[in-house]
């Protein structure tokens with residue numbers, strides 16, 4: 206019985222730690238399948254369920270490492286002006302529309318006056334037959350806004366102007382301050398005709414494109430990586446001048462290609478010392494998985510995100526290794542009602558260690574390279590035979 210008692214005590218301690226972490230304000234990537242289209246993400250199919258789970262795991266990763274507080278996005282309450290001498294009240298009002306490409310068609314979507322809750326970064330997810338060899342596209346959402354009405358006094362006008370100024374900051378960069386990216390959300394779309402590894406709990410086999418890896422990459426584009434004014438402001442002479450990326454790249458400004466790090470840029474898996482090609486370079490080798498790296502995280506920080514290095518996710522017994530013992534901790538926590546982590550988190554990180562090794566994936570020496578293209582609002586991963 207001793208091991209059981211020790212295990213229970215350990216789980217209780219971990220639960221307390223996780224509760225503290227959960228109390229901190231943090232951006233949350235919330236996936237929305239309203240415009241999913243077709244069967245790719247259908248919950249009636251095994252692959253659709255796996256696909257959703259993979260994109261969710263990628264979204265959860267960013268929700269874990271991003272600690273920004275994001276204000277609610279909604280239109281201000283109407284401003285009612287009453288005349289100084291009494292009389293008919295006048296109304297001034299504001300409206301806005303979230304604008305993005307429908308992920309299942311590419312056509313523009315306009316949603317009038319949505320409310321995006323505090324800390325939510327909403328990402329519309331879907332799939333369609335993307336042109337050519339494009340694997341996926343992703344980018345931040347846009348908006349339109351307008352206001353109008355009547356008022357009586359200069360004081361009322363000044364108050365209305367102040368509300369308008371705050372609303373403009375909220376829509377333009379989620380009130381994150383100059384130089385910091387912010388938005389209500391964005392969109393992602395995946396190609397319906399590519400050969401996918403839908404299952405994020407297993408590594409892709411040869412010839413399969415890894416949905417989890419592509420989801421990580423495209424969500425980062427939705428978060429402004431390579432797709433925002435804040436990113437572009439830090440690119441000069443083919444180099445990325447952000448101080449965090451400079452430090453993460455060995456005190457050297459990393460080269461950039463469009464909205465990506467230069468092809469072949471390497472870093473270390475974020476939170477570990479495992480060397481890996483950066484997630485946000487333009488290529489990924491078919492049949493392999495790529496995780497988020499230290500340089501990728503530095504790029505996010507440079508465009509204004511608050512990024513926290515992860516503990517080793519899935520390491521529920523804190524022995525710096527994700528293994529069967531962590532599964533046992535998770536399973537026991539479910540049985541006891543105080544759930545620690547998740548099966549998905551454990552399974553995707555199975556085999557990783559904090560010190561060195563990383564997931565046991567094959568060396569990316571063979572296979573077809575994928576080229577990831579970039580343009581505003583539609584940043585794609587492409588397959589192309591390079592070697």
Ligand SMILES: [Zn+2]
Pocket residue numbers: 422426464465577578579584585586
């Ligand atoms: Zn890209």
